[in-house]
Structure formats: structure tokens, C-alpha cells
Amino acid sequence: xxxxxxxxxxxxxxxxxxxxxxxxxxxxxxxxxxxxxxxxxxxxxxxxxxxxxxxxxxxxxxxxxxxxxxxxxxxxxxxxxxxxxxxxxxxxxxxxxxxxxxxxxxxxxxxxxxxxxxxxxxxxxxxxxxxxxxxxxxxxxxxxxxxxxxxxxxxxxxxxxxxxxxxxxxxxxxxxxxxxxxxxxxxxxxxxxxxxxxxxxxxxxxxxxxxxxxxxxxxxxxxxxxxxxxxxxxxxxxxxxxxxxxxxxxxx
Amino acid sequence: xxxxxxxxxxxxxxxxxxxxxxxxxxxxxxxxxxxxxxxxxxxxxxxxxxxxxxxxxxxxxxxxxxxxxxxxxxxxxxxxxxxxxxxxxxxxxxxxxxxxxxxxxxxxxxxxxxxxxxxxxxxxxxxxxxxxxxxxxxxxxxxxxxxxxxxxxxxxxxxxxxxxxxxxxxxxxxxxxxxxxxxxxxxxxxxxxxxxxxxxxxxxxxxxxxxxxxxxxxxxxxxxxxxxxxxxxxxxxxxxxxxxxxxxxxxx
Numbered sequence: 001x002x003x004x005x006x007x008x009x010x011x012x013x014x015x016x017x018x019x020x021x022x023x024x025x026x027x028x029x030x031x032x033x034x035x036x037x038x039x040x041x042x043x044x045x046x047x048x049x050x051x052x053x054x055x056x057x058x059x060x061x062x063x064x065x066x067x068x069x070x071x072x073x074x075x076x077x078x079x080x081x082x083x084x085x086x087x088x089x090x091x092x093x094x095x096x097x098x099x100x101x102x103x104x105x106x107x108x109x110x111x112x113x114x115x116x117x118x119x120x121x122x123x124x125x126x127x128x129x130x131x132x133x134x135x136x137x138x139x140x141x142x143x144x145x146x147x148x149x150x151x152x153x154x155x156x157x158x159x160x161x162x163x164x165x166x167x168x169x170x171x172x173x174x175x176x177x178x179x180x181x182x183x184x185x186x187x188x189x190x191x192x193x194x195x196x197x198x199x200x201x202x203x204x205x206x207x208x209x210x211x212x213x214x215x216x217x218x219x220x221x222x223x224x225x226x227x228x229x230x231x232x233x234x235x236x237x238x239x240x241x242x243x244x245x246x247x248x249x250x251x252x
Numbered sequence: 253x254x255x256x257x258x259x260x261x262x263x264x265x266x267x268x269x270x271x272x273x274x275x276x277x278x279x280x281x282x283x284x285x286x287x288x289x290x291x292x293x294x295x296x297x298x299x300x301x302x303x304x305x306x307x308x309x310x311x312x313x314x315x316x317x318x319x320x321x322x323x324x325x326x327x328x329x330x331x332x333x334x335x336x337x338x339x340x341x342x343x344x345x346x347x348x349x350x351x352x353x354x355x356x357x358x359x360x361x362x363x364x365x366x367x368x369x370x371x372x373x374x375x376x377x378x379x380x381x382x383x384x385x386x387x388x389x390x391x392x393x394x395x396x397x398x399x400x401x402x403x404x405x406x407x408x409x410x411x412x413x414x415x416x417x418x419x420x421x422x423x424x425x426x427x428x429x430x431x432x433x434x435x436x437x438x439x440x441x442x443x444x445x446x447x448x449x450x451x452x453x454x455x456x457x458x459x460x461x462x463x464x465x466x467x468x469x470x471x472x473x474x475x476x477x478x479x480x481x482x483x484x485x486x487x488x489x490x491x492x493x494x495x496x497x498x499x500x501x502x503x504x
Contacts, residue, residue, distance in 0.1 A: 026339060026342070026347075027337050027339075027347070027349070028336060028337055029332065029333045029334075029335055029336050029337055030330060030331040030332070030335060030337065030351075031331060031332050031333045033331045035324075035327065035328060035331070038324055038327075041321070041322060041323065041324075042321075043321035043322075043448040044296075044297055044321075045296055045297065045298075046297075046298045046319045046320070046321050046322065047322065048321075048322035048323070048324075048326075048327055050327060063327075065322055065327065065330070065351065067298045067319035067320075067322075067360075068298070068319075069293070069294075069295035069296075069298050069300075070293060070295075070298065070299065070300035070317055070319075071293065071300070072287075072290055072293075072300075074300075075287065075290075075300055075302060075315075075317065076287060078282060078317070079282040079283060079285045079287070080281065080282070080283050081281045081283045082281075083281055083282060084280060084281050085279050085280055085281055085282065085362060087278060087279075089417075089418060089421070089439070090278070090417070091408045091411050091412070091417040091418055092405075092407040092408040092411055092417070093365055093366060093367060093368065093407075093408075094363065094364075094365055094408055094439075095278075095279070095363070095364040095365075095366065096361070096362075096363050096439060097279070097361070097362040097363070097364070098359050098360075098361065098362070099282075099317065099359055099360050099361065099362040100355065100356070100358075100359045101358060101359065101360070103352065103355050103358065104352070105358070106352075106353060106355065106357070106358020106359065106360075107350050107351055107352045107353065107358065108319075108350075108351050108353070108358075109348070109349070109350065109351070110337060110348075110349040110350070110351040111346070111347070111348050111349070112346075112347040112349070113345055113346055113347075114345060114347070115345060116345065153344075155344040155345075156343045156344040156345075156346055159343050159344060160343070165341075165342070165343040165344070166341060166343055169341070187341070187346075187348060196295040
């Protein structure tokens with residue numbers, strides 16, 4: 001992956017929360033990570049999220065580790081004498097082992113958010129969930145002021161829209177300023193299993209902060225995303241239909 | 253783990269579906285596994301289940317691979333120069349890597365069911381789910397005949413109750429033939445994270461096939477499980493309360 005650090009630094013310079021210097025930091029291992037606390041862990045999904053810092057850097061860091069999914073190809077690779085089994089238990093026809101795969105098949109996904117703000121820490125911290133039915137009144141009195149004042153810096157979105165980052169990831173782009181969008185793989189997707197396909201459409205139009213901002217004026221935009229997204233899922237990923245099309249508008 | 257194969261073979265000899273010979277098979281790797289088809293995969297839970305056979309054995313085999321969960325201790329072990337990061341993407345303060353851990357930290361859990369029956373294959377094959385409210389009439393006309401005729405061989409349960417297998421896994425036993433039970437870690441539990449604690453209480457009484465068989469006569473049995481289970485979860489696992497107590501009666 002090619003990266004022009006200077007271009008990125010320039011693009012970031014007028015946005016809050018992003019520092020020019022930090023864009024040039026890179027990590028080759030986690031030996032300098034100092035754990036402060038575990039924010040959450042999920043044994044079902046095989047994820048863990050930690051708050052910490054790097055001993056040679058100022059600022060908070062969030063480290064997100066996730067095991068990668070299996071697929072048929074990986075399973076076939078594991079069926080070799082290199083991936084050893086260590087018996088844990090055998091009872092009747094049931095046998096349980098620890099499998100020690102070849103080094104290259106045991107890897108997982110690591111996400112580092114650095115420098116992270118207090119908002120990032122809160123976002124990943126385990127907290128009670130509440131289901132709230134948002135009335136129009138609630139939206140204008142509570143949600144909108146919250147979105148306006150508390151939203152995350154979305155520099156990463158502008159980096160994609162202006163081709164300054166993830167250019168090689170772009171699956172499709174319609175450059176029309178009104179109806180256009182950029183389609184990129186979401187980072188939740190492992191880019192391998194089509195059964196798990198997850199693409200993100202980022203629209204070129206600004207100022208749509210929430211579903212509440214959508215009017216019939218935006219129907220051509222929504223239809224454009226649906227039509228071109230479906231065509232693409234068919235031609236590129238061999239799916240008969242775009243399985244579902246969710247909308248996320250509020251800035252994270 | 254000690255195992256006396258002969259004792260197991262003797263215990264299995266009068267049960268259907270278990271063969272004396274098969275209890276002595278052991279696997280050290282998966283190189284002889286011949287994949288027939290994928291029965292299901294779950295990218296969220298990082299599991300894959302395959303039907304196949306072993307090239308040097310007769311019979312169907314089910315292979316179930318599951319990545320193991322993270323915990324704080326593992327996270328700390330990964331923070332070393334031995335676990336290398338390979339950058340996949342960097343956008344603003346977000347950085348995504350493939351993490352290649354030291355070999356010993358990349359392992360996962362492998363379950364082999366061999367020889368597997370057609371019922372095992374069906375159990376693990378992906379299939380549409382239905383929610384059915386079972387009336388008493390439905391139970392006696394449909395469910396009970398199904399349980400009676402189609403249930404799995406539960407030799408593994410008798411192996412635990414008679415101390416012929418998993419003896420070293422028993423967390424607690426009340427030997428009373430009426431009120432007693434054996435408490436063992438469920439194989440869904442990784443035996444590490446208390447947050448994910450999952451114990452299985454297997455009662456010494458036979459002939460309770462379903463919740464439908466329970467009457468007020470069984471209340472002392474249920475209370476005994478709840479009380480002793482709670483005491484144990486407190487003293488052994490340092491939990492204030494047994495978090496929940498689910499009941500599974502129908503044979504798998």
C-alpha cells in the first residue's frame with residue numbers, strides 16, 4: 001500500500017483532533033503498548049478492546065484485537081501435518097483438541113486508534129444499553145444538539161472522499177456532487193467471505209447528519225445508491241441482489 | 253490427562269452408536285481429513301463446521317473449528333516484539349493491521365466427532381430456524397415420540413456419571429441418587445474467563461427427558477442444584493451469585 005505522508009498531513013492540518021505528526025507514526029509490534037484497562041471483551045465474537053498508551057508517545061491509545069473468521073480455503077490449509085492437535089478431552093465419539101496452526105494461519109486483526117479522544121474511550125467502553133424511541137421533539141431538543149456539539153472528527157471520511165486515503169480500496173465511485181457516492185469495504189469486513197460482504201457508501205453531499213434530514217429531494221440519491229450498489233454486488237461479488245442496505249447517518 | 257481405553261471400551265460395548273475400536277483412535281493433526289462439504293460457518297463467532305472423513309478410517313467425521321477468546325493475560329503476552337504487526341491501512345488516527353502472534357498464542361479449538369451419525373450431520377448443518385410454541389398436545393403427539401425414537405446416543409453422559417471419562421474435570425459432585433448431580437465445565441466454556449463461566453449439571457436420576465416430565469416431586473432436586481451450584485460459584489469462581497441457571501432436558 002502506497003502512502004504519501006505529506007499529503008495526508010496537509011489534509012489533516014485544518015481539522016481538529018488530528019495532528020500532523022501523528023500521521024507519520026507507524027507500529028511494527030505492540031511492545032511499547034502500556035495497558036491501562038480493558039474497555040470490553042466479547043468471548044462470543046473473540047474481541048477485546050483495551051485503553052492504554054505507548055511508552056514512547058504522548059496520548060491515549062485504543063487497541064482493538066479481533067480474531068479473523070474461518071473460510072473453506074483456510075480449513076483446507078489447516079489439514080496438514082504442520083497444524084498439530086493436542087488432545088484436551090476424549091469422551092465417546094467426541095474429541096476435543098487445541099489446534100496449533102502454522103504461524104501464518106494463526107494471525108488476527110489489530111486496530112489501533114491513536115491518539116484517541118475521551119469520546120473514543122467512551123464509545124468502546126462497555127456500558128448498559130437502552131432502547132429509546134426517538135420522537136421528533138426529542139431529536140431536535142436532544143439528539144441534534146448532541147450531534148452538532150459532540151460528534152467525532154470525521155477526517156477519515158474526507159480522506160476517502162478526496163482520494164487521500166484508501167484510494168486503492170475504492171470498489172466504485174460515482175463522482176456526481178449531488179447523486180454520487182464512494183463505495184469502500186467496511187473495516188468490519190475481512191474482504192474474503194462474500195457471505196459476510198459489508199460495503200460502505202459514503203455520499204459526496206455534505207450536511208446530511210441523520211435520517212431526519214432526508215426529504216423526497218434525496219430520493220434520487222438513495223435510489224442511485226441502491227441501483228448502482230446492486231449492479232456492482234452482482235457483477236463484482238456474484239450476488240443476485242444486494243442483500244440489505246442499512247443507513248447510518250449520525251456521525252459515529 | 254489419564255485415560256484407560258479398556259475401561260471406556262467396556263463401558264461403551266452395550267450402547268448403540270459407539271464402537272469399541274473407535275475409542276482408541278487418536279489424532280495428532282488433520283492431514284488425513286478429507287473435506288466433503290462445509291456444514292456451516294459463522295464469521296461473527298469465528299467458527300466453521302465441516303463434514304468429511306479420514307482417509308485411513310471408515311465413517312463420517314465432523315470437524316468443528318473455533319477461535320479461542322481473548323483475555324487480559326493473552327493481551328499482555330501479545331504486547332511483545334515477537335508478535336509483529338503488518339499494516340493494512342492507515343486513515344487519520346485509525347490504523348489497521350494484521351497481527352502475527354507468537355505461534356503459541358495463535359491456536360484455536362478443534363472438535364472432532366467421529367464416527368458421526370447422519371443425525372450429527374443434520375444437527376450441525378445450517379438450516380432455517382422456526383419458533384414454535386409447543387402445546388401439551390404437540391409435546392405428547394410430536395415431541396415425545398421424536399425424543400424417544402430419534403434421540404442421540406448419550407454415552408458421553410453416562411461416561412461422566414460413572415467417572416469413566418472427564419473425571420478430572422468434575423468441579424463438584426453430590427452422589428445422592430435422587431437429589432444428586434455432577435457439575436462439569438461445558439465444552440463451550442474455555443475454562444479461563446469467569447465472565448463466560450458455563451457449567452453443566454448432569455443429574456444422577458434418569459428418565460427426565462424434558463421440562464414436561466418435571467413435577468413438584470422434583471423441586472428438592474432443582475433447589476439442590478441451585479443452592480449447591482451457587483455456593484460453588486461463590487467459593488470456587490468468586491462470583492456473588494450463580495448468574496443464571498438454564499435447563500436443557502431434551503437429549504441434544
